[in-house]
Amino acid sequence: MSNSKQVVVVGGSVAGLFSALLLSREGHRVKLVEKEALEECDSPVEAFEKWDRRGAPQTRHSHAFLARLHNEIKAREPKLYAALLEAGAETIPFTEMTREFFPDEELLPEDDEITLLACRRMTFDWVLRRHISAETDTEILSGVQVVGLEAHPDAETGLPRVTGVRVSRDQSDPLTLEADLVVDATGRNTRLAHWLEDIGADPLEQESESCGIFYCSRFYRLLPGVEAPTMEGPIGADLGYMKYAIFMGDSGIFSITLAASPDDDALRQLRKPAVFDAAARNLPTTSRWVDSAVSEPVTDVSTFANLKNTYRYFVREGQPLALGLFPVGDALMHQNPLAGRGCTMAWLSAQLLSEAFAKHPEDPIAFARALDAEVIRQVHPWYQTMRDQDRSAGELLREEQSGTDPYGFQREDGSIDPKAYMRSMLKDGLMPALREDITVLRAFLRVFNLLDAPGDLMARPDLMQKVLAVWQKREQRVPISFGPQRAEMVSTLEAAQS
Numbered sequence: 001m002s003n004s005k006q007v008v009v010v011g012g013s014v015a016g017l018f019s020a021l022l023l024s025r026e027g028h029r030v031k032l033v034e035k036e037a038l039e040e041c042d043s044p045v046e047a048f049e050k051w052d053r054r055g056a057p058q059t060r061h062s063h064a065f066l067a068r069l070h071n072e073i074k075a076r077e078p079k080l081y082a083a084l085l086e087a088g089a090e091t092i093p094f095t096e097m098t099r100e101f102f103p104d105e106e107l108l109p110e111d112d113e114i115t116l117l118a119c120r121r122m123t124f125d126w127v128l129r130r131h132i133s134a135e136t137d138t139e140i141l142s143g144v145q146v147v148g149l150e151a152h153p154d155a156e157t158g159l160p161r162v163t164g165v166r167v168s169r170d171q172s173d174p175l176t177l178e179a180d181l182v183v184d185a186t187g188r189n190t191r192l193a194h195w196l197e198d199i200g201a202d203p204l205e206q207e208s209e210s211c212g213i214f215y216c217s218r219f220y221r222l223l224p225g226v227e228a229p230t231m232e233g234p235i236g237a238d239l240g241y242m243k244y245a246i247f248m249g250d251s252g253i254f255s256i257t258l259a260a261s262p263d264d265d266a267l268r269q270l271r272k273p274a275v276f277d278a279a280a281r282n283l284p285t286t287s288r289w290v291d292s293a294v295s296e297p298v299t300d301v302s303t304f305a306n307l308k309n310t311y312r313y314f315v316r317e318g319q320p321l322a323l324g325l326f327p328v329g330d331a332l333m334h335q336n337p338l339a340g341r342g343c344t345m346a347w348l349s350a351q352l353l354s355e356a357f358a359k360h361p362e363d364p365i366a367f368a369r370a371l372d373a374e375v376i377r378q379v380h381p382w383y384q385t386m387r388d389q390d391r392s393a394g395e396l397l398r399e400e401q402s403g404t405d406p407y408g409f410q411r412e413d414g415s416i417d418p419k420a421y422m423r424s425m426l427k428d429g430l431m432p433a434l435r436e437d438i439t440v441l442r443a444f445l446r447v448f449n450l451l452d453a454p455g456d457l458m459a460r461p462d463l464m465q466k467v468l469a470v471w472q473k474r475e476q477r478v479p480i481s482f483g484p485q486r487a488e489m490v491s492t493l494e495a496a497q498s
């Protein structure tokens with residue numbers, strides 16, 4: 001192919017694998033460099049047991065794969081889709097999500113778009129890696145670490161023009177891999193800022209702030225011959241002091257994730273298996289799943305602290321920091337994992353990159369500008385939304401802890417506190433509306449699954465009318481309990497510790 005270019009993708013996790021796949025499909029020659037030496041495994045079960053994945057420890061946590069990613073894979077990579085299902089991945093269609101509250105509602109043809117994929121993250125990566133090896137000419141270099149960039153000043157712009165990467169295996173002397181394009185897919189802890197500094201680029205600007213939570217996940221196996229309990233109520237909930245969810249996996253394995261504030265000392269004990277299980281037994285959705293007659297734990301509790309919402313601005317005012325280089329996936333943007341968006345964002349950023357490169361293979365500045373424009377349009381809004389939601393959640397928690405009613409919107413002087421009013425609208429309007437009105441649920445799930453833009457729900461007056469109508473009946477509704485109050489949970493956890 002005349003426009004075939006040499007590409008080096010750094011990082012062999014989802015964003016790197018997606019980039020390699022999509023760029024190979026465009027006819028480029030791709031080298032995928034991954035610092036971890038991943039042992040060849042014959043099955044996802046073996047990979048789950050053997051792959052350490054220290055470079056991407058979140059692969060040991062619950063993962064949901066959103067409808068947008070499900071649909072892209074199904075439409076564009078049918079063999080990959082089939083391989084995922086063959087490996088035990090399951091689909092969760094809209095019908096399943098509506099069965100409990102809307103059993104008689106007629107569904108729309110486009111509701112098929114709202115279908116999630118359920119499997120363990122390790123299974124997903126194992127299948128994806130094999131697919132790329134079998135279906136593309138990508139050269140996968142495992143156990144090879146990129147230690148820096150090769151670059152020279154571009155004659156026209158004066159910007160550093162990246163011409164390759166320096167790689168090292170087992171601390172040996174670095175070698176150079178030449179490339180027309182380098183893709184940074186090294187995840188949230190990317191060394192991009194240092195690499196850029198080393199080649200004389202301007203500083204990489206980033207925004208980053210805490211999500212206000214830590215994560216604990218544990219995997220369980222259904223006992224032989226035992227059917228998975230039917231799902232009654234939501235797969236997860238936000239209790240304010242703690243968030244929880246149950247995730248369907250593959251091969252009879254499921255996982256539970258509990259998340260709480262790192263400042264909550266009592267809940268930090270959730271990292272201990274006995275305490276974690278006690279919490280899971282004390283929650284309505286998860287209790288039947290962790291019953292010892294139903295399942296057994298197959299892992300310890302994995303924890304993930306220091307979670308952040310981060311965005312890295314590689315292009316500022318139309319000027320990239322370097323030519324022939326771009327970050328994707330978590331290296332570009334990462335956010336609160338509770339939204340389950342990371343792998344879908346990895347796909348999206350890889351897709352935008354491969355499309356921009358197809359348009360401008362010979363013009364690195366046009367490539368960077370075109371890609372940045374799309375990233376700002378399609379990726380950045382999700383970062384902003386999550387950051388703002390986390391800020392609000394933090395404020396709400398602090399008000400609750402200080403004894404203020406965060407939903408009390410009626411001020412003493414008769415005026416309305418707009419922030420509290422909005423919270424009340426979400427808690428007593430939107431949340432119950434998801435169980436009472438299928439149009440609201442559909443619109444909510446479309447945004448949740450990245451099928452519609454983040455602001456689309458609030459921008460529809462018809463939906464807002466419905467939410468308002470539900471909210472106005474809040475006094476008549478019996479509040480639903482998704483779990484115990486914090487004090488009760490803490491005493492359960494303390495009992496489990498002792």
Ligand SMILES: Cc1cc2nc3c(=O)[nH]c(=O)nc-3n(C[C@H](O)[C@H](O)[C@H](O)COP(=O)(O)OP(=O)(O)OC[C@H]3O[C@@H](n4cnc5c(N)ncnc54)[C@H](O)[C@@H]3O)c2cc1C
Binds near residue numbers: 014033066338
């Ligand atoms: C606790 C937790 C739960 C999550 N749950 C979900 C979920 O439910 N759904 C979802 O979609 N997303 C979820 N995410 C987000 C998702 O895991 C990430 O968005 C995704 O893994 C990002 O992929 P990536 O390829 O960009 O980076 P990573 O997966 O972090 O991979 C980076 C790779 O680069 C390699 N690497 C690093 N440096 C070098 C180097 N110098 N040379 C060579 N290789 C290098 C690493 O070894 C690693 O393999 C979760 C994240 C966390 C933290």
